Amino acid sequence: MRWPRILALVSFVHAFEAPPAFGVTHTLSFASHNPEDPYDKEWKQPNTDVALYPETQHLALDPSMRHLRPPPPRIPSTYDIFVGLSAFRDGVRCAYTVFTGFKRSSAPDHLYFGIVDQVNEDDANCIDEYCILAKEEWPEEECKYKSHIKTDKRNANDSRGPTLARSYQQLLVGNQEFCLQLDAHSVFTNDWDLGLVEDWKTVGNEMGVLTTYLHNLHDFVQPDGSNKGASYDTPQHLPHICQTMRGGNGLVRNIGADLILGPKAPQLTALWGAGFSFSKCHAEKRVLTDSHTLWMFDGEEFLRASHLWTHGYDLYSPSRTGCVVYHNYTSVPARFEYVQVDENKRKEEREMGENRFRLIVNWPFKGPVDTFELDKYGWGTARSLQQYLNFSGITFEPNKRDEHSCKQLYWVPYSDPSSIEALLPGWNLYSEHAQALRGPGIALGTADDTSSVGMGILFVGVVVVGILLYTQRIKRSLPAKDT
Numbered sequence: 001m002r003w004p005r006i007l008a009l010v011s012f013v014h015a016f017e018a019p020p021a022f023g024v025t026h027t028l029s030f031a032s033h034n035p036e037d038p039y040d041k042e043w044k045q046p047n048t049d050v051a052l053y054p055e056t057q058h059l060a061l062d063p064s065m066r067h068l069r070p071p072p073p074r075i076p077s078t079y080d081i082f083v084g085l086s087a088f089r090d091g092v093r094c095a096y097t098v099f100t101g102f103k104r105s106s107a108p109d110h111l112y113f114g115i116v117d118q119v120n121e122d123d124a125n126c127i128d129e130y131c132i133l134a135k136e137e138w139p140e141e142e143c144k145y146k147s148h149i150k151t152d153k154r155n156a157n158d159s160r161g162p163t164l165a166r167s168y169q170q171l172l173v174g175n176q177e178f179c180l181q182l183d184a185h186s187v188f189t190n191d192w193d194l195g196l197v198e199d200w201k202t203v204g205n206e207m208g209v210l211t212t213y214l215h216n217l218h219d220f221v222q223p224d225g226s227n228k229g230a231s232y233d234t235p236q237h238l239p240h241i242c243q244t245m246r247g248g249n250g251l252v253r254n255i256g257a258d259l260i261l262g263p264k265a266p267q268l269t270a271l272w273g274a275g276f277s278f279s280k281c282h283a284e285k286r287v288l289t290d291s292h293t294l295w296m297f298d299g300e301e302f303l304r305a306s307h308l309w310t311h312g313y314d315l316y317s318p319s320r321t322g323c324v325v326y327h328n329y330t331s332v333p334a335r336f337e338y339v340q341v342d343e344n345k346r347k348e349e350r351e352m353g354e355n356r357f358r359l360i361v362n363w364p365f366k367g368p369v370d371t372f373e374l375d376k377y378g379w380g381t382a383r384s385l386q387q388y389l390n391f392s393g394i395t396f397e398p399n400k401r402d403e404h405s406c407k408q409l410y411w412v413p414y415s416d417p418s419s420i421e422a423l424l425p426g427w428n429l430y431s432e433h434a435q436a437l438r439g440p441g442i443a444l445g446t447a448d449d450t451s452s453v454g455m456g457i458l459f460v461g462v463v464v465v466g467i468l469l470y471t472q473r474i475k476r477s478l479p480a481k482d483t
């Protein structure tokens, strides 16, 4: 056993003191929920505010590992972006997502879409509706950018929920550099690609994934595509997913999102939101979405978060720079749960998928389980599931409740960096070169551990967030995903 692994084990035994706070700060405002019923509005506690110090987030809790850093980002001078959408009987809005994507990108020639379009025979489908919009906008061409759109059209009656659709979606990824996943009813704003890549770059981590529940459209997107969110108008405050509960099927479910007030940098998080995920495409290629969890809605996001994390990826809520896409929260026209199939078959398929979840997290279960291709969709080797549970506060131990992660989190160095080192030739977690490159961890300034302690309390915003918080909190109870 190598040293690092021993150190990683030791770090489970000792509670370490957090690194000293320094650098820019922003406030996370969150409400604690009734553990019996997280949606109980009567119980919801007054908002609790905690200060976050994003420049400290790449310092390991364990002082003996505090000199280690995630691999720096590698951004080629030109790059392509892939956007993956899985639509369920939602062709018109899917088309508008694609249309605003091309029209408002700073480099539409470098943009590609991959669409899993699940439709019934008479439904509008995404590509045809897109071509109508494109012909109006760019009449000199039959359907501009059509060659940049790959469609996997499927019979909606064969839909089995988001994980199956997203496993098809991953097959549409080409050799693009960046991959974005959105729900198929999202709206882009002008130069969204520049904002996203800049925010991602700020993270300072090749393994970084920006993810959150997007803000509702409200009137943030102007008719000309400009983004009120990027100016002095709302939204000043951005969603941050940091609380979990058990869903209807007993599996882990995110509780809405809380809010970071005026975020100045992307903020490390433990949880993942399916409606917005932006990373290098190696994440989509290395961490496959497990298709053997049919009908699963609650539980899907936990599986993605924990698989990405154990494969060495780190999740971050975007800052305002990356607040460039909005979500249309108006009810989806149809939902996969109502696909007509034999009820016994549905019940069995669902049970086998849910038990697969229980099996891989070592949770006891009864009944049939799908064990097909467990290795193909296994945990990563960079970090363990145990480490993820500790990091996220999620627990599968009997009679214990999840702790929330609405606080400053600290990067967890890989217990086995070999898979990341193989992915990134020339980079080595323990090499002097990697250590020489270490900065504060994110590219905000030149602060280091000691010189700027106390600079933290720069920003005290007086903000009225009641209404915004309310709309944030209810969003996960809305049908926010459509696959």
Ligand SMILES: *[C@@H]1O[C@H](CO)[C@@H](O)[C@H](O)[C@H]1NC(C)=O
Residues within 6 Å of the ligand: 119, 120, 121, 155, 156, 157, 340
């Ligand atoms: C899907 O199922 C619906 C309802 O059972 C049926 O009306 C429709 O024809 C089916 N569509 C296809 C393409 O098979």
Ligand SMILES: *[C@@H]1O[C@H](CO)[C@@H](O)[C@H](O)[C@H]1NC(C)=O
Residues within 6 Å of the ligand: 093, 096, 187, 217, 328, 329, 330, 331, 333
């Ligand atoms: C949002 O979705 C609703 C319901 O499908 C639709 O009527 C509306 O046009 C959509 N808004 C935008 C801006 O796409």
Ligand SMILES: *[C@@H]1O[C@H](CO)[C@@H](O)[C@H](O)[C@H]1NC(C)=O
Residues within 6 Å of the ligand: 011, 012, 013, 014, 015, 016, 389, 390, 391, 392, 393, 394, 403
């Ligand atoms: C994670 O492990 C550390 C060290 O044992 C402990 O102090 C901490 O409470 C654990 N966190 C959670 C959420 O279990």
